[in-house]
Amino acid sequence: MTLEDNLEDNLEDNMKVPVSLVRCAAYKPDELAKSLSEAIELAGGLELTGQRVLLKPNILRDAAPERAVSTHPEFVRAVIRYVKAAGAKRILVGDSPGVHLGDFEGRGCGIRQVVDEEGAEWADFRGGKREYSLQHPLIESSFQLTKILDQVDVVISLPKLKTHQFMFYTGAMKNLYGLIPGYAKAGLHVKYSSRDDFAKMLVDLLQVVKPHYALMDAVVAMEGPGPGNGFPRSLGLLAASRSTLAIDLVASRLIGYDPYSIPTNRHALGVLDGINGVDDFELKGLSLEEARPAQFELIGGSQRGPLSRFLMRFRLFRKLETRSRPTPKFDPEKCILCGECIAICASRALSFAANADRQRYVKLDESKCIRCYCCHEICPVEAITIEEH
Ligand code: SF4
Numbered sequence: 380m381t382l383e384d385n386l387e388d389n390l391e392d393n394m395k396v397p398v399s400l401v402r403c404a405a406y407k408p409d410e411l412a413k414s415l416s417e418a419i420e421l422a423g424g425l426e427l428t429g430q431r432v433l434l435k436p437n438i439l440r441d442a443a444p445e446r447a448v449s450t451h452p453e454f455v456r457a458v459i460r461y462v463k464a465a466g467a468k469r470i471l472v473g474d475s476p477g478v479h480l481g482d483f484e485g486r487g488c489g490i491r492q493v494v495d496e497e498g499a500e501w502a503d504f505r506g507g508k509r510e511y512s513l514q515h516p517l518i519e520s521s522f523q524l525t526k527i528l529d530q531v532d533v534v535i536s537l538p539k540l541k542t543h544q545f546m547f548y549t550g551a552m553k554n555l556y557g558l559i560p561g562y563a564k565a566g567l568h569v570k571y572s573s574r575d576d577f578a579k580m581l582v583d584l585l586q587v588v589k590p591h592y593a594l595m596d597a598v599v600a601m602e603g604p605g606p607g608n609g610f611p612r613s614l615g616l617l618a619a620s621r622s623t624l625a626i627d628l629v630a631s632r633l634i635g636y637d638p639y640s641i642p643t644n645r646h647a648l649g650v651l652d653g654i655n656g657v658d659d660f661e662l663k664g665l666s667l668e669e670a671r672p673a674q675f676e677l678i679g680g681s682q683r684g685p686l687s688r689f690l691m692r693f694r695l696f697r698k699l700e701t702r703s704r705p706t707p708k709f710d711p712e713k714c715i716l717c718g719e720c721i722a723i724c725a726s727r728a729l730s731f732a733a734n735a736d737r738q739r740y741v742k743l744d745e746s747k748c749i750r751c752y753c754c755h756e757i758c759p760v761e762a763i764t765i766e767e768h
């Protein structure tokens with residue numbers, strides 16, 4: 380029996396930390412409220428009397444809800460209402476996309492309007508940060524995180540289920556990378572440029588933050604070249620768990636990955652949420668068979684064998700792995716010369732240049748590129764593509 384088979388069996392039989400999967404066909408308030416209550420109840424409930432709660436949606440970019448780049452605003456509204464009814468005394472909602480000039484308003488994705496309408500508080504993570512440290516890290520012992528964390532008792536991750544060019548999949552764990560304000564995120568991409576090192580750093584971040592719960596928006600997910608430029612894919616699902624790791628193991632398997640091929644899942648086992656393996660959690664509600672979509676378009680290259688995983692323990696091989704990944708390609712026909720890719724590239728691999736006709740274009744220095752794909756995530760007009768060899 381393979382590890383994957385083992386996961387599949389145990390997801391449907393045993394276990395301790397519940398992860399729920401329920402149907403929710405559309406972003407309609409009544410349907411969302413009903414499905415969310417069901418998902419949370421199956422996941423063991425959520426008692427928040429007197430608590431100060433930070434809701435952290437995924438706002439990768441301030442894009443319109445129908446693009447499926449961000450957690451849907453109606454999902455956020457349903458969560459605010461649930462959290463209020465569960466007794467929370469203060470509800471903050473916020474995120475910090477990699478690039479935004481000045482204060483981030485979150486109006487393009489519709490979340491700010493929902494926050495105001497529901498009487499919650501908007502939290503701009505650029506309002507201040509401080510150092511949070513960890514005694515026994517996998518790789519990173521210190522993080523500069525939003526000071527908003529000092530004002531709350533409970534952090535709830537509200538991810539959108541998406542593919543991710545760099546990490547293959549993004550869900551409840553990766554979503555919390557946004558607690559690092561603005562451009563500072565790009566610096567950690569330079570420091571940890573291999574997928575394994577970056578995943579370890581994310582696991583350390585999770586050890587610092589200790590999120591209380593995860594509620595996943597998979598009503599419409601993103602497939603193909605995510606997380607910024609993929610294609611919306613209707614799944615009609617919500618998921619809930621007190622474990623960000625358990626929900627990510629289930630969601631990544633649901634869309635067709637071997638969950639252990641996802642670097643964040645692999646490195647979090649034995650570290651987060653008391654989950655050492657598949658025997659430590661159980662699936663409630665829908666089974667994977669009932670919920671699984673047909674032919675979800677994944678990111679290629681995730682299926683790494685045991686030898687390759689072993690070699691990744693060595694710095695030289697991690698560097699070679701980075702170099703073997705494709706570099707971004709820029710389409711001058713689509714490029715509007717906004718400069719956001721240049722601003723976010725912490726490796727300084729990008730600059731404006733001019734061709735013989737004096738037309739400006741974005742120039743890539745491949746020798747500096749660490750294949751983090753932040754430029755691809757941030758480009759507002761899909762002028763950047765990542766093509767697997
Ligand atoms: S060019 Fe793009 S992929 Fe390369 S280092 Fe810069 S942001 Fe990352």
Ligand code: SF4
Nearest residue numbers: 714715717718720758
């Ligand atoms: S490639 Fe995209 S992000 Fe970069 S300058 Fe052009 S439009 Fe802006």
